[in-house]
Amino acid sequence: MAFIEVENLNKQFIIRKKREKGQLMRPKEEISALREVSFQVNQGELVGYIGPNGAGKSTTVKILSGILTPDSGRASVDGLVPWADRKAHVRRIGVVFGQRSQLWWDVPIADSFALLKEIYHVPEAAYQARMGELTEALQLGDLMRTPLRLLSLGQRMRAELCGSLLHSPSLLFLDEPTIGLDAVSKLTLREFLQWENRQRGTTILLTTHDMEDITALCSRVMVLGHGRKLYDGELTELLARYDTERIITARYEEEISGTAWPEGCQVRRNGENWIITYAPEKIPTAEMMARMQQAGHLRECTVQPQNVDRLIARMYQEMEL
């Protein structure tokens, strides 16, 4: 049996809309947050969970962390049913909701950690060892006596992670952990997650809209849209399906005009730069380069792949999300 087993999970929410004239009751609308979602995750995997806003990602995380009960379907994490064996289950998991805080606003973060230690009944020796490890890896040493309200967003997120991991959970849910962070903080956070995953074998399920989080951390991704699972597999394979275009940025020695660009490519101009988007499958790169040389004296040019966010946007469009 896999570490996380999810089978045909369904969850609907009922939303009451505004009452129109002539209606006695407010009309109900049922929204399916999850439809027949099934997947398995093995121990020690680091899985990315993506999809547009409202796709059902957070609902899945909430069901798997025992907060919500699904309407139908089965799920187990390490042999426990999250919503049925809630207390036993939550002892073994850690959760980070990127947009919320679990630490106390007005007291030094060390004191919030001490309270979490009591809540999870972590023995003193284990706590000391784990805190030593986490404070070093997350660079929290100097911040321990600082109240949460005085920390920057990046420092706060590191503190939140420490709080979610100090009871050494075997499974960690991360719901948009890098939201709003600067580049340095993001990198630190990613490195830490990799370290935690490799060092301790912690299974991590990561939901995010930041595709760099996914490319840097996850080899496996699941795509969710309108409550259905649309893709589950290697990230590279998923990207290859949509990664059909290349972008050339070129500069010429002189002003050029009236060039006959090949049929089917898009050309934009940005100051001195010519930006050409084309599909190598239709127009071979050699042909493209030949045409560009005919146009004038080429000073420099670069060929780039599409940026990942665009790929994902295209994927969502094609999947009609």
Next chain:
Amino acid sequence: MMNRMRSFRTYGAIFRMRRRMETQYRGAVLGGVICQVFFGLVLIAVYRALYAGNPQHMALSAITTYVWLQQAFFRMLLASDPDLMEKIRTGAIAYDLCRPLSLYGYYYARILAQKWMGSLLRALPMILLAILLPPGWELAAPASWAAMGCAAAALLIGLCCVSAMENITMAFTMRTLDPRGVQAMMNLLMMTFSGNILPLTLFPDRWQRVITLMPYAQLLDAPIRLYTGEYALGEAGRILAIQAGWTVILIGIGAYLWRRNQRRLIIQGG
């Protein structure tokens, strides 16, 4: 047994944490004390005017004592934990739901700590001040040392009782997501029937029989009447039993509501 001990320690730790938060805002304490002293003086001025024209069966000093003790522990009655409200409104409560704790116990410990520390911090300076006021305005000494002891015990039970009430309000807030409706109604009942606006001792005798049995009278009215000797020492056992009875009932209702809440949750935002 071992488990029970450990979870008791956990709720104790939550209590201490929340209690400590309450000591952080000295400015709020000072503001509260000034406000409550002002209210106390105004109320006493009104009762003095009433007594000047038409003396009631209760001694004026019993009334002023009643007013001061009500004002001193005002914070116990009317003050919801803003952090808890915020958590429910924004959905940060999601974190509390994935802790290996009973939600009822978690919130009960927090509410108890807030009401205990919040009212203690304000009550001590106010009581000191009120003792020093001239006769006719002052907080009088307790009827006896024994009465003082019974009053203290009754105050502790009252604190547990009011925390249970507050946790019921929280359970409803969890459903409606906005505390204002429920709170406005509860506050009106609270202010009237706890004796905060008009001492319950001044209500007509027939009313008294009903009012003193209501849960609101168990919070501050019962301890104050034990303090002033309005309730004789012989009655203390019965009074404490009524208080404890209500506390148990209200905790039962609250725990049931929270269990139901937990089964039908929708967390706000994402």
